[in-house]
Amino acid sequence: MEKELLRVEGLTVKFRTYNGEVTAVNNLDLLLNKNETLGIVGESGSGKSITSLSIMGLLDEATSSVTGQALFRGADLVKMKEKEKQEYRGNHLAMIFQEPMTSLNPLHKCGQQIIESMLIHTDLTKSEAKAKAIDLLNLVGIPAPEQRFNEYPHQMSGGMRQRIMIAMALACDPALLIADEPTTALDVTIQAQILELLKELKDRLKMGIIMITHDLGVVAEVCDRVIVMYTGKVVEQGLIREILDNPLHPYTEGLIAAIPNIQDQKGKLSSIDGVVPQLTDMPQGCSFHPRCPYAMEICKARRPGITTLENGRKVRCFNYSMIEEVEEIKENGVTT
Numbered sequence: 001m002e003k004e005l006l007r008v009e010g011l012t013v014k015f016r017t018y019n020g021e022v023t024a025v026n027n028l029d030l031l032l033n034k035n036e037t038l039g040i041v042g043e044s045g046s047g048k049s050i051t052s053l054s055i056m057g058l059l060d061e062a063t064s065s066v067t068g069q070a071l072f073r074g075a076d077l078v079k080m081k082e083k084e085k086q087e088y089r090g091n092h093l094a095m096i097f098q099e100p101m102t103s104l105n106p107l108h109k110c111g112q113q114i115i116e117s118m119l120i121h122t123d124l125t126k127s128e129a130k131a132k133a134i135d136l137l138n139l140v141g142i143p144a145p146e147q148r149f150n151e152y153p154h155q156m157s158g159g160m161r162q163r164i165m166i167a168m169a170l171a172c173d174p175a176l177l178i179a180d181e182p183t184t185a186l187d188v189t190i191q192a193q194i195l196e197l198l199k200e201l202k203d204r205l206k207m208g209i210i211m212i213t214h215d216l217g218v219v220a221e222v223c224d225r226v227i228v229m230y231t232g233k234v235v236e237q238g239l240i241r242e243i244l245d246n247p248l249h250p251y252t253e254g255l256i257a258a259i260p261n262i263q264d265q266k267g268k269l270s271s272i273d274g275v276v277p278q279l280t281d282m283p284q285g286c287s288f289h290p291r292c293p294y295a296m297e298i299c300k301a302r303r304p305g306i307t308t309l310e311n312g313r314k315v316r317c318f319n320y321s322m323i324e325e326v327e328e329i330k331e332n333g334v335t336t
């Protein structure tokens with residue numbers, strides 16, 4: 001059976017702004033297999049959420065342009081007409097967002113909101129859809145599902161509402177689930193329960209999951225592989241264990257150092273100096289150079305390309321490419 005679920009190649013997203021066109025996602029490649037969780041991690045402004053919205057076809061075409069390919073089981077989501085995209089979104093792809101209260105309709109009962117997409121996208125009757133919704137509430141760990149089916153979002157806690165959102169996302173048995181910061185608005189114990197639930201559901205339903213987050217701790221909990229993004233570009237990519245044990249890119253190193261360590265109560269919390277640059281005001285050369293503790297002269301003048309290492313890991317940094325050139329520049333200075 002085909003293992004590959006989603007192959008994205010050369011995905012580029014541009015926005016038209018009053019200050020001219022800006023590139024929010026630049027030539028991004030990714031691969032997601034069935035029954036696999038891929039993390040996309042980075043700070044706000046790194047392009048991770050725009051990547052997921054462009055794959056889902058949820059960006060406003062009047063102000064943005066998307067090029068490249070996003071092949072879902074061979075069908076290119078980027079080239080699809082809106083009607084076809086809607087069918088894919090209903091039947092094969094689903095997304096959960098950070099704050100369930102903004103995605104749930106406060107005026108409708110939770111059960112009603114779960115069955116809505118089943119009635120639109122499947123042949124189920126209303127009573128079959130209701131039975132499936134109750135099964136889904138059970139699956140996502142909502143106690144007394146028959147009773148909860150008839151309750152409104154305000155009658156539930158934050159963790160319960162996120163479980164309802166997950167049940168809604170699973171209503172049409174999607175093959176691909178995109179979770180955009182699904183636990184950021186929740187307290188830590190509920191966060192751990194939701195991450196555990198997503199892990200279980202992936203194994204049970206054999207879905208592919210893309211987990212968008214700013215938190216490498218979340219990625220460490222649930223992901224098999226990870227992509228680290230900075231200013232719209234992939235800066236590092238590889239297996240989660242390898243990246244956590246041995247980060248290659250200085251930005252990844254900074255993100256890992258910023259994960260709080262509960263054992264080290266006296267240690268100072270670490271952060272990456274500076275802020276992510278505005279898309280309208282990108283520095284020359286490597287976009288991370290103003291914040292990079294290892295920046296060299298070449299980094300201020302040239303943009304590093306992506307280097308694929310022997311074990312398939314990818315990194316965008318002059319420390320891993322153009323080694324001879326870097327050596328020469330260290331000796332003689334930048335000549336370009």
Ligand code: SF4
Pocket residue numbers: 249250251286287288289292293294295296299304316317318319
């Ligand atoms: Fe730092 Fe230079 Fe590597 Fe960019 S290319 S991450 S500035 S060392």
